[in-house]
Amino acid sequence: MTILTRFVTGAVAVLALSLPAAATEYRIAVGDGAGGTQEALGKAFIAALEEESGGEMTGKLFLNGQLGDEQDTVTAAATGTLDFSILAINNITPFSPSVGTLTLPYVILSQDDAEQLTQGEIGQQMIEQTIEDAGVRIIGWAYSGFRVLTNSKRPVSTVDDLQGLVIRVPKNEIMIETYKSWGVNPTPMAWGETFAALQQKVVDGQDNPYMTVYAMKFDEVQKYITNLHYIFSIEPLIISEALFESLSEEEQQQVLAAGEAATKASSEFLRAEESKIKEELVSRGMEITDPANNEQEFIDLATTAVWPKFYDQIGGKEVLDNVLTSLGREPA
Numbered sequence: 196m197t198i199l200t201r202f203v204t205g206a207v208a209v210l211a212l213s214l215p216a217a218a219t220e221y222r223i224a225v226g227d228g229a230g231g232t233q234e235a236l237g238k239a240f241i242a243a244l245e246e247e248s249g250g251e252m253t254g255k256l257f258l259n260g261q262l263g264d265e266q267d268t269v270t271a272a273a274t275g276t277l278d279f280s281i282l283a284i285n286n287i288t289p290f291s292p293s294v295g296t297l298t299l300p301y302v303i304l305s306q307d308d309a310e311q312l313t314q315g316e317i318g319q320q321m322i323e324q325t326i327e328d329a330g331v332r333i334i335g336w337a338y339s340g341f342r343v344l345t346n347s348k349r350p351v352s353t354v355d356d357l358q359g360l361v362i363r364v365p366k367n368e369i370m371i372e373t374y375k376s377w378g379v380n381p382t383p384m385a386w387g388e389t390f391a392a393l394q395q396k397v398v399d400g401q402d403n404p405y406m407t408v409y410a411m412k413f414d415e416v417q418k419y420i421t422n423l424h425y426i427f428s429i430e431p432l433i434i435s436e437a438l439f440e441s442l443s444e445e446e447q448q449q450v451l452a453a454g455e456a457a458t459k460a461s462s463e464f465l466r467a468e469e470s471k472i473k474e475e476l477v478s479r480g481m482e483i484t485d486p487a488n489n490e491q492e493f494i495d496l497a498t499t500a501v502w503p504k505f506y507d508q509i510g511g512k513e514v515l516d517n518v519l520t521s522l523g524r525e526p527a
């Protein structure tokens with residue numbers, strides 16, 4: 196080795212030691228646009244992942260379904276062609292019916308209920324079942340608020356007002372049956388097609404939380420909001436189980452800790468932002484209506500008709516009873 200090559204080799208070695216190792220960048224699919232709870236969860240996760248791993252792991256968000264429609268991202272993560280995805284729980288249910296309990300109408304009645312269920316023993320059981328059924332691991336939760344009904348035609352406060360409206364729902368049996376219990380035959384449609392369908396008036400309305408209505412700019416194509424409370428939207432952050440299994444034990448712990456930190460940030464984000472977003476949507480011209488008689492007609496029809504239909508899928512009536520009693524309510 197000449198003096199020059201020895202010098203250059205030494206200099207490169209010193210330089211390499213002083214630079215951080217190149218970070219592994221994971222791709223994170225996000226169903227919604229900017230400004231919603233999914234993006235907030237994703238940003239918090241990336242920041243926590245970088246911190247936990249000392250800069251060795253990071254992530255990049257692909258908003259607005261750029262990496263595929265929400266349900267398709269579950270399949271992609273299961274087969275290992277996608278690393279992470281943030282999506283609504285109702286778009287995981289077709290792959291793991293056990294999480295359907297979180298989508299049954301009027302089971303989760305507050306953000307506290309949602310947090311208690313997802314962060315407690317019941318959430319842990321669902322995580323394990325989802326790994327088994329769908330090949331993806333839930334490592335964090337975004338809390339997005341109640342799915343309010345929006346439409347372009349008229350204020351809706353009763354079940355009767357709903358009749359004749361064409362409503363888009365996710366391809367989710369529980370949600371389809373809920374609308375049927377209200378006398379409406381809804382239109383199941385992928386999330387990625389929903390904005391265009393509202394814009395082109397293929398459908399009159401849809402339901403999603405205030406945060407999502409804002410992130411998707413639905414105020415541009417929808418006028419009326421009804422404050423339904425039938426589903427409190429929970430949006431998990433999932434990792435491909437194949438990817439998770441390929442990580443070292445230390446990396447797995449870092450990923451899990453980052454997911455936990457992001458869940459906490461998501462909870463605070465919703466509590467701080469939802470009322471501001473609601474005001475913003477009103478200032479953009481949306482009109483908000485409350486359901487008549489404290490929503491009793493909607494509640495009675497949906498719980499009576501829908502709950503029993505899904506006992507088998509969710510693992511038995513006792514699964515729902517366990518959820519209800521853990522929330523301090525009467526069994527079904």
Ligand code: MLT
Nearest residue numbers: 226227282283365386407
């Ligand atoms: C849906 O309606 O398909 C989802 O709730 C959309 C979302 O993830 O925000």
